[in-house]
Amino acid sequence: HPYSDSxxxxxxxxxxxxxxxxKRTRxxxxxxxxxxxxxxxTCTAEKGSLRSKRTLLQLQEDTVFFLKRITRKKATRHDYVDCDVxxxxxxxxxxxxxxxLDVTTGEIIQCSNGLSRWYQLHPSEIIGQNFAHFLDTNDVHRFKNFLRLSASKTTAKGIRVKLLTFGSKCYEQLECTVKAVQDPVNGRSVFLLSFDEEAPKNPDCFxxxxxxxxxxxxxxxxxDESQSSGPPTDVDGQMRKLSRKGNAELGWCQIGVSSLLKTESARAMLDRLGGENRQASSISSAFMRLVMKMVEMHLTFDFNSHDVPFxxxxxxxxxxxxxxxxxxPWVEVLHTSLDGAPVEGFLTLAGTQLRFFAHRNSAPGSLHVTGxxxxxxxxxxxxxHTRTWIITPNKSRIYGQIFRDLDDKPYQFEQTFVR
Structure with a gap:
């Protein structure tokens, strides 16, 4: 067992x-x-044990207030704390x-060691990632407006969002408050994050x-197209827009149909329905919609030998x-653990990966996964790109937004599969 310490x-x-x-905190x-x-x-304010007679909370409040007041100053003989320092x-x-953050795109420029602890098990360095991809889909638009207010130097109150964290193997989407603590400088601004709990110290098992x-x-x-925003082929088309020039990646729907073509009976059936044009990259959208109405998807969820869900x-x-x-006959489309390991052979382009993260704090009676x-x-x-996958005994919902960065107009989608 990978976590079998005494x-x-x-x-x-x-x-x-x-x-x-x-010790470090002290x-x-x-x-x-x-x-x-x-x-x-006020004279009735609580007196603390620090040399300045402040409490720890008062020191934090004064620090945030001080950061908001800091502006770049010319050299002076008087003692002061330099903004950059x-x-x-x-x-x-x-x-x-x-x-x-870059207040236009949402790109992470720098972060404190305190935030890094919440992302210690992210697959790569979080500097350079887009902060919006860690947000709950329903919070992306609100956060974009929050950054816009910050970028225009309009007073922006704190915003409450749900953030996917990677502080341990038990990936969790946690609520936190985000507050601007500095006016934008060259399109950048510093934000304070407050979680309701401490960051985990060690990687945990599920x-x-x-x-x-x-x-x-x-x-x-x-x-079920009646409960969806549109056919999966539309989502595939939007995902292709995120591909690098000359490297169009197949979407989830087209990859699934390509898997079906591995069997002779499926190829014969598609020939019967749509003729000889069977290349997944060139099948028409109308034909794909017809095929999707005939596709049955079997999902199996369980634990592997290491007690990791798959x-x-x-x-x-x-x-x-x-x-x-x-x-x-049934054809395997994918088989993968839900601990963030790359899905083998799903995305076909070199230099691309798909990872699934199961949430420790999934709602009762459901499984919450981020792809x-x-x-x-x-x-x-x-x-x-990230998308949310909510599975219950009667329904499987996949939804998200497709955008390059927060300066883009996002494409919103929802796909529902029913038993």
Missing amino acids: PTSRSEKSRMEKAEQR LLIEALDPLVPVFSR MREGMLSSSFIILVE PLWSPCLLRGMSGIFRF VAMHARLKLPRVLGSLRT AHYRQEEGVWKCY
């Missing part, structure tokens, strides 16, 4: 790490307290969670979900009764 060693390691973290507070000015408070010091903090719960999600599903997806064609009710597309840019794996 309870004693785990406890001792945790105790030592907590002691080291407390040193940071001792360094910040004399640097950050004490701002006026202050910002770099804050970004080196493991206690305060800060991120510097929670003890009941195997019966996962197996209860398994079954045969069919695409999904196996198979597909087949089933003709309607008026055409003979013929069925083709993330990555591609290699200058030696770094960068996420260029």
Whole structure:
């Protein structure tokens, strides 16, 4: 078992790490307290134990207030804390969670060590990633407006969002508050993030979900266009727009149909329906919509030998009764663990990956998974698209937004498959 440390060693390691973290926090507070000015408070305000007579919370509030007031200054004989020095010091903090963003695109420019701890198990460095890809789909538009207000130097109150975190193997979508702490400089601004809980110290195994719960999600599903925003082929077309020049990647729908073509009976059935034009890259949208009405998808959810959840997806064609009710053999479309490992052989272009992350805090009676597309840019794996996958015993929903960055107009979609 990959997490089979003894309870004693785990406890001792945790105790030592907590002691080291407390030491680093104490040193940071001792360094910040004399640097950050004490701002006026009511005479009834609580007195703290710091040398400045502030509480830890008051020091944090004064630090945020001070950052908002900082502007670039010319050299002077008077003592003051330089803006760049202050910002770099804050970004080196493991206690305060800060991120510097491009307020137009949402790209992460810098982040504090405190935020890095929440992304210690992300597949690659988070610098250069787009912050919006870690947000819940329903929060992307609100966050875009929040950044727009920040970019225009209009006072923007904090915003509450759900953020996918990678602080341990138990990937979690957690609520956090984001506040601007600096006016934009050259299109960049620093934001303070506040989570309701501490970042995990060690990678954890997945929670003890009941195997019966996962197996209860398994079954045969069919695409329901009446509950969807449109056919899957439309989503495939939008995804191709994100492809690099000359390298059009097939979408999930087209990859599934390509898998069906591996069997002679499926090829014969598609010939019967649409003639000899069977290349997945050239099949018409109308024909693909017809095929999708005949596709049955079998999902199997369970745990592997390492207690990590996995999904196996198979597909087949089933003709309607008026055409003979013929069925083709099941064909495997994908088989992958839900711990962020790259899906083998799904995306066909070199330098691209698809990863699935199961959420530890999925809603009761459901499984919440994030599917993330990555591609290699200058030696770094960068996420260029995420979509949400919610599975219940009766329904499978896949939804998301497709955009290059926050300056783009997003394409929203939802695909529903029912039992």
